[in-house]
Amino acid sequence: MEIEIATIGGYEEVGRQMTAVRAGNDIVIFDMGLNLSQVLIHDNVETERMHSLDLIDMGAIPDDRIMSDLEGDVKAIVPTHGHLDHIGAISKLAHRYDAPVVATPFTIELVKQQIEGEQKFGVENDLVKMSGGESMTIGDHGVELEFVHVTHSIIDAINPVLHTPEGAIVYGLDKRMDHSPVIQDPIDMKRFREIGREDNGVLCYIEDCTNANKKGRTPSENVAREHLRDVLYSMEDYDGGIVATTFSSHISRVTSLVEFAKDIGRQPVLLGRSMEKYSGTAERLDFVDFPSDLGMFGHRKSVDRTFKRIMNEGKENFLPVVTGHQGEPRAMLTRMARGETPYELDDGDKVVFSARVIPEPTNEGQRYQAERLLGMQGARVYDEIHVSGHLCQEGHYEMLDALQPRHIIPAHQDLKGFSGYVDLASNQGYQMGRDIHVTRNGNLISIVD
Numbered sequence: 001m002e003i004e005i006a007t008i009g010g011y012e013e014v015g016r017q018m019t020a021v022r023a024g025n026d027i028v029i030f031d032m033g034l035n036l037s038q039v040l041i042h043d044n045v046e047t048e049r050m051h052s053l054d055l056i057d058m059g060a061i062p063d064d065r066i067m068s069d070l071e072g073d074v075k076a077i078v079p080t081h082g083h084l085d086h087i088g089a090i091s092k093l094a095h096r097y098d099a100p101v102v103a104t105p106f107t108i109e110l111v112k113q114q115i116e117g118e119q120k121f122g123v124e125n126d127l128v129k130m131s132g133g134e135s136m137t138i139g140d141h142g143v144e145l146e147f148v149h150v151t152h153s154i155i156d157a158i159n160p161v162l163h164t165p166e167g168a169i170v171y172g173l174d175k176r177m178d179h180s181p182v183i184q185d186p187i188d189m190k191r192f193r194e195i196g197r198e199d200n201g202v203l204c205y206i207e208d209c210t211n212a213n214k215k216g217r218t219p220s221e222n223v224a225r226e227h228l229r230d231v232l233y234s235m236e237d238y239d240g241g242i243v244a245t246t247f248s249s250h251i252s253r254v255t256s257l258v259e260f261a262k263d264i265g266r267q268p269v270l271l272g273r274s275m276e277k278y279s280g281t282a283e284r285l286d287f288v289d290f291p292s293d294l295g296m297f298g299h300r301k302s303v304d305r306t307f308k309r310i311m312n313e314g315k316e317n318f319l320p321v322v323t324g325h326q327g328e329p330r331a332m333l334t335r336m337a338r339g340e341t342p343y344e345l346d347d348g349d350k351v352v353f354s355a356r357v358i359p360e361p362t363n364e365g366q367r368y369q370a371e372r373l374l375g376m377q378g379a380r381v382y383d384e385i386h387v388s389g390h391l392c393q394e395g396h397y398e399m400l401d402a403l404q405p406r407h408i409i410p411a412h413q414d415l416k417g418f419s420g421y422v423d424l425a426s427n428q429g430y431q432m433g434r435d436i437h438v439t440r441n442g443n444l445i446s447i448v449d
C-alpha cells in the first residue's frame with residue numbers, strides 16, 4: 001500500500017497545524033489549526049467574516065491547496081485536542097471535504113461552538129465523537145484509526161494512530177507524559193509500547209518539537225498544582241485583592257485555582273468570555289464538578305456587575321480568575337490594569353500568573369506592558385506558576401524507545417525548533433534525509449511507494 005504524508009501547516013511555525021496521511025486511496029487529515037499571532041498582529045480582524053484564501057495569504061490558516069496533489073478520498077478530519085492551533089481553521093476549511101470531523105467529546109463540543117460562530121461558510125460536516133482507547137475503520141482496505149489517550153494542557157487530548165498494512169502512523173501532537181494529572185487518566189504509555197511491538201510496528205512518527213531544545217522532563221500538572229497551592233496559601237492572611245489568571249482552556253489549572261481560593265476563604269469567580277466558554281463547556285460535559293456557587297461571567301455587563309459587587313462586599317472575600325495571562329490588550333486583566341473596570345487595584349494587591357509567556361515577540365511586548373501597568377497601580381506580580389504541556393527531551397527519548405518508529409517527521413516548530421529533536425534522534429541511530437524527514441509547509445513525503 002502506498003503511504004504518503006502531506007505536511008501542510010505547522011512545519012514552519014507553532015500554529016496552523018495540518019497534516020494529511022494517504023494510505024492507498026484513503027486520506028485522513030490530522031488537525032486544521034489557526035495561527036493566532038498572524039491574526040492578532042492586524043487590528044480589527046474578524047476571522048468569522050473572512051474568506052479562506054485571504055486567511056491563507058495572511059498565514060493564519062493552513063494552505064491546503066496541496067491536497068489536490070494527493071490522489072484519494074478524505075475519509076476523516078481528526079483534530080487531536082481543542083486548542084485553536086489545532087481546531088481553529090475547521091470552520092474555514094472543513095466544508096471543502098466530504099468527510100466527518102472525528103474527535104473526543106470535549107474537542108467536538110469546541111469544534112461545534114466554533115462552527116456556530118462562523119459567518120462566511122456553512123460547515124455541515126458530520127461531527128463524530130470517539131474517545132481515547134477507541135478505534136474506527138477507515139475505507140475498505142484494512143486501515144484503522146485509533147485514539148490513544150494522552151495528557152496535555154487541555155482535557156480530552158489524544159494522539160491518533162492510523163494502522164495500515166505497512167505499519168502504524170502515529171501523529172504525536174501535543175502531549176506531555178503525565179502520570180499523575182489533576183483531571184482524567186494518565187497518558188496511556190502501555191498502549192504506545194504495544195503499538196511499537198505489534199504487527200508491522202510503527203512506520204512513521206510525527207512528533208511535536210515545541211520543547212525539543214529543552215533538557216530533562218516536563219513535570220506533571222500536579223507540580224504546577226502544588227506550586228499554586230504554596231503561592232495562594234502564602235496569601236491566606238492578606239486582606240486586600242488577589243487576582244489570578246491562566247489559560248482559559250486549561251481546565252485542570254482553573255479547577256486548582258477554584259479549590260485553593262476556597263481553601264484560603266475566598267469566593268472564586270471566573271471572568272472573561274473564554275473563561276466562561278471553556279469552564280462552562282467542561283462543566284456541562286461533566287469533566288469537572290465545580291462548587292455550585294461558582295460564578296462564571298463572560299459578557300461585559302455581567303462582568304462589570306460582578307466587579308462592582310466585589311468592590312462593595314470587599315475584595316478580601318473574593319478571588320477573580322480572569323483572562324489575560326499573555327497581556328492580550330482586550331483581555332480582562334489588561335483592562336483591570338488600565339483601570340477600565342470597576343475593580344480597583346491597591347498597593348500590595350497580588351496578581352498571580354499561572355502561565356508562562358508564550359515566547360513570541362508580540363506576546364512578550366504585550367505581557368510587558370500589562371505587567372508595567374499592574375506595577376504602576378502597586379500590584380505585586382507572581383509569575384510562571386506553570387508547567388508546559390509539551391514533552392522535553394527525555395519525554396522524546398521515551399517515546400522513541402516505546403514506538404521504535406522506522407521514519408520520523410519533526411513538526412510543530414520551525415527549523416531552529418527541530419534542531420534539538422534531530423540531534424536526539426540522530427543519537428538514537430536515525431539519519432537526516434534517510435529516516436528523519438525535516439520538512440516545510442506544503443511538502444509531500446512518500447514513505448512507501
Ligand SMILES: [Zn+2]
Pocket residue numbers: 081083152174389
Ligand atoms: Zn495544544
